[in-house]
Amino acid sequence: MDYTIKIGGEAGQGIQTIGDTLGLVFARSGYHVFTHQDYESRVRGGHNVFQIRFSDHPVMASKDRVDIIVALDRESIVNYEKELTEYGQIIYDSMSLKKKHERQQFLDIPFVKLAVEHGGSKIMANTVAVGAVMGMIGMELEMLLAILKDTFKKKGEEVIRQNAAAAMAGHDYAVKQCIKCSFAAAPLAKPKMLIAGNDAIGLGAVASGCKFYSAYPMTPSTGIMNYIAGKETAYGIIVEQAEDEIAAINMALGASFAGVRAMTGTSGGGFALMVEGLSLAAMTETPVVIALAQRPGPATGLPTRTEQGELQFALHAAHGEFPRVIFAPGTPEQAFYLTNKAFDLAEKYQIPVIILTDQYLADSQWTYEGFDTGRLKYTDYRLRGDAFRNLSDYKRHAFTDDGVSPLAVPGDAKHVVVTDSDEHDEEGHIIEDAGTRVKMAEKRMSRKLPDIIKEIEPPHYYGDPEAEVVLAGWGSTFGVMKEAVGLLSSGRKTAMLHFSELYPLPATDRFDYLRILKAAKIGICIENNLTGQFARLFRAETGYEFTHQINRYDGRPFTLEYLTGEMDARIGRL
Amino acid sequence: MPALEDYKGGIPAWCPGCGNFNILNTFKEAVVELGMEPHQFTVVSGIGQAAKFPHYLKCNTFNGLHGRSLPVATGLKLANHEMTVVAVTGDGDCYGEGGNHLLHAIRRNIGVKLFVHDNQIYGLTKGQASPTSMEGIKTKNQPLGVFSEQLNPMTLAIALDCSFVARGFAGDAAHLKGLMKEAMKQEGFSLVDILQPCVTFNKINTFEWYRQRVYHLEPEYNPEDRVEAFRRSLEWGDRIPLGVLFRNNRPAYEKRISIIEDSPLVRHAFDISKVEAALKEFY
Ligand SMILES: Cc1ncc(C[n+]2csc(CCOP(=O)(O)OP(=O)(O)O)c2C)c(N)n1
Numbered sequence: 013m014d015y016t017i018k019i020g021g022e023a024g025q026g027i028q029t030i031g032d033t034l035g036l037v038f039a040r041s042g043y044h045v046f047t048h049q050d051y052e053s054r055v056r057g058g059h060n061v062f063q064i065r066f067s068d069h070p071v072m073a074s075k076d077r078v079d080i081i082v083a084l085d086r087e088s089i090v091n092y093e094k095e096l097t098e099y100g101q102i103i104y105d106s107m108s109l110k111k112k113h114e115r116q117q118f119l120d121i122p123f124v125k126l127a128v129e130h131g132g133s134k135i136m137a138n139t140v141a142v143g144a145v146m147g148m149i150g151m152e153l154e155m156l157l158a159i160l161k162d163t164f165k166k167k168g169e170e171v172i173r174q175n176a177a178a179a180m181a182g183h184d185y186a187v188k189q190c191i192k193c194s195f196a197a198a199p200l201a202k203p204k205m206l207i208a209g210n211d212a213i214g215l216g217a218v219a220s221g222c223k224f225y226s227a228y229p230m231t232p233s234t235g236i237m238n239y240i241a242g243k244e245t246a247y248g249i250i251v252e253q254a255e256d257e258i259a260a261i262n263m264a265l266g267a268s269f270a271g272v273r274a275m276t277g278t279s280g281g282g283f284a285l286m287v288e289g290l291s292l293a294a295m296t297e298t299p300v301v302i303a304l305a306q307r308p309g310p311a312t313g314l315p316t317r318t319e320q321g322e323l324q325f326a327l328h329a330a331h332g333e334f335p336r337v338i339f340a341p342g343t344p345e346q347a348f349y350l351t352n353k354a355f356d357l358a359e360k361y362q363i364p365v366i367i368l369t370d371q372y373l374a375d376s377q378w379t380y381e382g383f384d385t386g387r388l389k390y391t392d393y394r395l396r397g398d399a400f401r402n403l404s405d406y407k408r409h410a411f412t413d414d415g416v417s418p419l420a421v422p423g424d425a426k427h428v429v430v431t432d433s434d435e436h437d438e439e440g441h442i443i444e445d446a447g448t449r450v451k452m453a454e455k456r457m458s459r460k461l462p463d464i465i466k467e468i469e470p471p472h473y474y475g476d477p478e479a480e481v482v483l484a485g486w487g488s489t490f491g492v493m494k495e496a497v498g499l500l501s502s503g504r505k506t507a508m509l510h511f512s513e514l515y516p517l518p519a520t521d522r523f524d525y526l527r528i529l530k531a532a533k534i535g536i537c538i539e540n541n542l543t544g545q546f547a548r549l550f551r552a553e554t555g556y557e558f559t560h561q562i563n564r565y566d567g568r569p570f571t572l573e574y575l576t577g578e579m580d581a582r583i584g585r586l
Numbered sequence: 587m588p589a590l591e592d593y594k595g596g597i598p599a600w601c602p603g604c605g606n607f608n609i610l611n612t613f614k615e616a617v618v619e620l621g622m623e624p625h626q627f628t629v630v631s632g633i634g635q636a637a638k639f640p641h642y643l644k645c646n647t648f649n650g651l652h653g654r655s656l657p658v659a660t661g662l663k664l665a666n667h668e669m670t671v672v673a674v675t676g677d678g679d680c681y682g683e684g685g686n687h688l689l690h691a692i693r694r695n696i697g698v699k700l701f702v703h704d705n706q707i708y709g710l711t712k713g714q715a716s717p718t719s720m721e722g723i724k725t726k727n728q729p730l731g732v733f734s735e736q737l738n739p740m741t742l743a744i745a746l747d748c749s750f751v752a753r754g755f756a757g758d759a760a761h762l763k764g765l766m767k768e769a770m771k772q773e774g775f776s777l778v779d780i781l782q783p784c785v786t787f788n789k790i791n792t793f794e795w796y797r798q799r800v801y802h803l804e805p806e807y808n809p810e811d812r813v814e815a816f817r818r819s820l821e822w823g824d825r826i827p828l829g830v831l832f833r834n835n836r837p838a839y840e841k842r843i844s845i846i847e848d849s850p851l852v853r854h855a856f857d858i859s860k861v862e863a864a865l866k867e868f869y
């Protein structure tokens with residue numbers, strides 16, 4: 013079983029509600045689920061899509077071929093009819109769309125009429141649609157009814173009862189009318205967790221003891237702030253909406269200086285404003301975690317679409333020379349654990365750590381058995397309370413062998429804590445002499461860097477150990493690459509290398525990924541950008557040049573068919 | 587009790603005769619009289635001659651970027667509201683580069699004390715016009731004179747219902763010390779604009795120029811009358827009022843955040859076992 017459902021319609025019509033509810037039903041039924049969203053930068057109208065793929069085996073990318081289309085507008089029919097699989101079905105309400113389709117792949121379901129008759133209000137048309145989809149694939153409604161109960165708990169028994177009736181009406185209608193439906197749901201399994209990239213970063217921050225998050229709203233990063241703000245009271249976190257991104261990063265630095273774990277998040281335009289603050293974090297050696305959720309640029313670009321166009325920006329942002337770590341998680345699971353690692357490294361080495369994601373990962377939901385909090389690391393590297401009080405002497409930027417000086421909490425002892433964006437001495441006071449400058453630059457960069465590199469895990473390798481074809485990528489292309497390797501392996505020895513701990517590039521001593529690339533006939537770098545930014549970084553750092561590159565830069569993510577089609581074209585040519 | 591010697595810092599890199607010296611000495615006296623010890627407060631500053639202030643003192647210090655002292659101070663205060671947080675900046679730093687932060691710090695009413703060394707000029711970068719430069723003055727970069735209207739920080743702050751708005755003068759130390767102490771005691775955001783002659787680049791607004799114009803607000807003056815405060819704040823030119831122009835009792839921002847009611851954020855321990863509950867929400 014491997015089905016894809018596409019829900020299309022205008023913003024505000026409830027695509028999100030239908031998609032979220034179905035996703036939850038499938039995850040709780042124990043299926044593997046992958047969802048992704050494609051929406052316009054507007055609050056009402058336009059045309060948006062929520063796509064759900066679910067299966068009894070792991071799924072981690074979207075497909076172009078669709079089994080069920082829930083068409084809430086005419087555009088969904090015009091645009092996607094051609095994507096239907098052989099036995100695919102489009103469900104729609106001819107009364108709402110004011111158009112009737114007679115061909116056999118169409119199933120006219122009066123969503124609104126059934127909602128009014130059974131639920132008592134046309135608001136429940138979406139619940140009818142959810143019920144109908146479940147009827148089409150032959151699923152019972154218990155799981156859905158339980159979810160409706162949770163969702164409408166606050167609205168009371170009557171609303172729950174009405175929605176249940178609406179769902180049943182849609183379900184029964186589809187069961188009776190969809191004579192062409194040949195879908196068959198797999199048996200239920202243990203419920204799975206369903207989580208999107210942004211929520212995973214937010215959860216990762218909460219689970220890492222983040223106490224302060226300051227940001228200015230910007231798609232696609234806003235979901236992180238939403239998540240953490242929702243946890244403000246339960247977990248004792250201050251979330252501050254700053255007046256701009258410059259303030260956001262400076263506030264995070266102020267909070268971090270005061271002694272708490274602090275984070276900020278934004279997208280490219282906001283990150284551009286943060287750049288001077290990034291440099292300040294480096295100079296003052298103040299730990300900070302920055303989530304950078306990419307969208308297509310330049311400037312405002314395509315605000316709600318996806319791209320991996322800011323790798324080189326994240327690498328080079330800010331003036332001056334200093335160490336930074338960049339993570340590019342490929343899945344919500346990686347996003348969760350890497351956010352934890354980002355906090356750990358930021359605090360341990362007193363450096364800025366950037367978590368580079370994009371709209372595709374931010375909004376995509378994946379299913380898991382669960383996350384293991386036992387794998388999380390929490391070490392308080394700060395000098396607090398008695399440990400600080402008992403020191404006879406304290407210098408914020410004291411020279412040490414590894415370049416890391418004790419990071420004290422101001423106010424906890426009589427010693428003062430001083431830092432400066434100007435070059436400074438060990439105490440933190442402004443200086444201009446060349447000797448101190450040299451020692452400080454080396455302390456910040458050269459002394460810390462070897463230890464930082466040791467922390468970086470090798471890339472994820474998957475596929476044939478003797479691969480002739482190696483796909484390489486970073487960030488959100490993880491899932492589509494992995495599925496593509498599975499499909500392509502039948503023809504040719506194929507493998508993938510995925511870099512989620514992106515910079516510094518992992519050393520090759522533990523796992524020699526360079527040897528693998530050099531041994532392969534074909535090394536293809538896959539990137540959601542025009543110029544191949546990772547390929548460029550890779551060549552600069554290792555000297556290896558990929559034989560091929562596949563780039564997509566239309567603001568849309570790679571789908572399985574898109575990637576394998578491109579692969580076939582490249583490999584076929586050789 | 588702390589003494590003046592406890593506050594000895596580095597040797598100032600200011601021009602001889604600069605108004606900044608008076609402000610520094612007055613500040614030291616004020617904190618000594620308030621019984622504050624060096625580790626009990628943090629000075630956050632930006633960039634400029636004024637912003638070098640904390641290096642010439644002994645205290646916790648975050649000397650950040652040009653224009654950005656207020657957001658740093660805000661983050662610091664939210665993370666540890668038991669710490670007294672003072673922001674020391676210049677007129678360019680605070681009213682120019684960091685103007686947006688000032689508006690929002692006042693709106694939030696974060697419990698930060700802002701002292702602006704207002705010399706009506708960019709000192710460190712050698713004499714360009716600042717937002718408080720008077721219309722018409724000529725500089726190397728404004729050879730035809732300044733066309734923009736002079737910013738009046740007092741009027742601006744009163745318009746925003748700032749919880750404490752005062753003007754002091756570097757040449758009137760005793761009075762300035764009183765303002766500093768009152769500002770420190772105010773719960774919410776305090777702005778003290780300090781007229782500070784720049785002996786090198788501002789040949790117009792000199793000690794003498796200010797002395798001829800400044801006067802103390804009369805004892806009957808009521809700083810809680812916002813309309814009168816607004817009217818009085820407009821005075822500039824022949825007569826320039828010194829003193830607390832306006833104050834109110836708006837609660838400080840940090841006092842409204844329930845999670846730090848009992849103890850500052852920095853003292854909250856992290857309990858990883860509580861995370862399981864958040865994980866469950868995803869099933
Ligand atoms: C982002 C940035 N822009 C410009 C500067 C250069 N700069 C340093 S101080 C300053 C103006 C200082 O004027 P003011 O704040 O009034 O301080 P003063 O020196 O007069 O005390 C400027 C423009 C800088 N350091 N950073």
Ligand SMILES: [Mg+2]
Nearest residue numbers: 676677707709
């Ligand atoms: Mg100035």
